[in-house]
Amino acid sequence: MSDNRDEKLETLLRSRRLEPASADLAQRIILKAGQIPQTRTPPFWQSVRELFGEFHLPKPAYVLASALVLGIVIGLSAPQETTLAVDDSSVSVQGFLTADEALL
């Protein structure tokens, strides 16, 4: 019984009605294409993808490189106050030592 139903369903699925396409559909597409110029330059993202594709680097290499670049950027953009603070402290320490020597 179930087999019969399976079979009938398969037959129905394989014999679905189809309205045929216009006989000139292919010709219409070809004619229309003749009026459209081709894009010669690939889109921006495609060029970028192709460029990366040339390198064939494994993913960890990209991660490492990104981390390195990020590190450099953060390093270069670190505020200069830290160094100034160090200078200030060294000056004050020197002053203290000098004052100490003066006492002696």
Added chain:
Amino acid sequence: MAAGWADKEDNELLALIQNGTGQAFAVLVERHTDRFYRLAYRYLQNRAAAEDIVQDAFLKLWENPALWQPQRNSKFTTWFYRIVVNLCLDQRKKKKPEVLGNDSFVADDRAPADELMIREQEQKIVEKEIAALPERQRTALNLCFDEGLTNQEAAEVMGVNLKALQSLIMRAKTTLKERMKANL
């Protein structure tokens, strides 16, 4: 058309299209228009809309032949089926399909006049039930039953593995059998 052109493989034609050879495009269109139309028709159930989709898909390829990347796609038809399916899904999202009135499908208790009427009614019911299936199940059925693609090819078009495709088909058939109990 020169016999030499007709003998060329799809990949060769696509390389020529990328160099702007219109004749190669013409051969490719004539070779594959019907099969992609069939698929689009299954989704849209409307000749004009299906023809527009096929035309759009081919014109996109002509306009920007760099879309085809032989190193990434093994077979033109597999890749292009995917494009047509996506365009059909977009089209369906834009415009909700016309829902045929339920009265068209009400089972008739009386004996139908002849075999043709029964078949016609069955066809209507099967179309209605397929249209009600989830998108992926419907795509799997269309590719495997209408286009005659192997399960492996259909899986590639849909971007799923073989097991997932088989499961989609099985679920679709189970649902159809359940919903069409009275007609099977």
